[in-house]
Amino acid sequence: MVLKLYGVTGWGGTDRVLVILREKGVPYELHEVDTKNKEHKSAAFLEKQPFGLTPYLDDDGFILYESRAISYYIAAKYSDQGTQGLIPTDLKANALFQQALSNELCNFEAFTYPLILEGLYKRFQGLEVDQKAIDKAISALDEKLDVYDKILSKQKYIAGDELTLADLFHLTSGALLPSCGYHGLKTKPNVARWWNEISSRPSWQATKGPNAL
Ligand SMILES: N[C@@H](CCC(=O)N[C@@H](CS)C(=O)NCC(=O)O)C(=O)O
Numbered sequence: 001m002v003l004k005l006y007g008v009t010g011w012g013g014t015d016r017v018l019v020i021l022r023e024k025g026v027p028y029e030l031h032e033v034d035t036k037n038k039e040h041k042s043a044a045f046l047e048k049q050p051f052g053l054t055p056y057l058d059d060d061g062f063i064l065y066e067s068r069a070i071s072y073y074i075a076a077k078y079s080d081q082g083t084q085g086l087i088p089t090d091l092k093a094n095a096l097f098q099q100a101l102s103n104e105l106c107n108f109e110a111f112t113y114p115l116i117l118e119g120l121y122k123r124f125q126g127l128e129v130d131q132k133a134i135d136k137a138i139s140a141l142d143e144k145l146d147v148y149d150k151i152l153s154k155q156k157y158i159a160g161d162e163l164t165l166a167d168l169f170h171l172t173s174g175a176l177l178p179s180c181g182y183h184g185l186k187t188k189p190n191v192a193r194w195w196n197e198i199s200s201r202p203s204w205q206a207t208k209g210p211n212a213l
Helices: 012-024 043-048 067-077 091-124 131-154 189-199
Strands: 003-007 028-032 056-059 062-065
Touching: 003 012, 012 028, 012 067, 056 067, 062 067, 091 131, 131 189
Parallel strands: 003 028
Antiparallel strands: 003 056, 056 062
């Protein structure tokens, strides 16, 4: 049975999973969720994704939500095909990979999320934008990316010298930052080298939307 992904093309969570499906060369069916008509808040959807957010995966009746968990499941299930090494198996390499996953969530997404919410989605919806909140989010993110720049001066990728899921998880939010007025991914030298490399991967080029970096 082919994997079924229920999501929205161009939205961060769905695109994150699409990148991994492409890296691993896994066939899938994408079911576009009709968010305009609030399908993701319907009782049927909430049974699969109780928080009413996209995406979720249906693998022959096995239901999984949270884009990072879905990506991990796909990379582990199809470990023998496509891009190798996305989940390091050596004890210490895996511990450093877990550290990098936490970095992405706690030191990147935690700061990009409020920025994208305020600087992109609210603007897009014609809601009043709080410029002070945008400036605060940019300055907090910039400090974190200074640390990324130091890490990436000593190693090629965020978990070490090999590409892992942790790097690819940055793509969807990172790509929206210039539209929010933040350009640190291009101006910090080691971050820029890393960003240019991961964002030029065919998996991302095939996935990224029109607003993406
Ligand atoms: N941590 C979740 C986040 C899911 C999420 O926030 N999805 C957004 C799109 S990227 C959504 O469905 N938003 C619809 C809404 O808030 O009603 C994941 O990675 O899957």
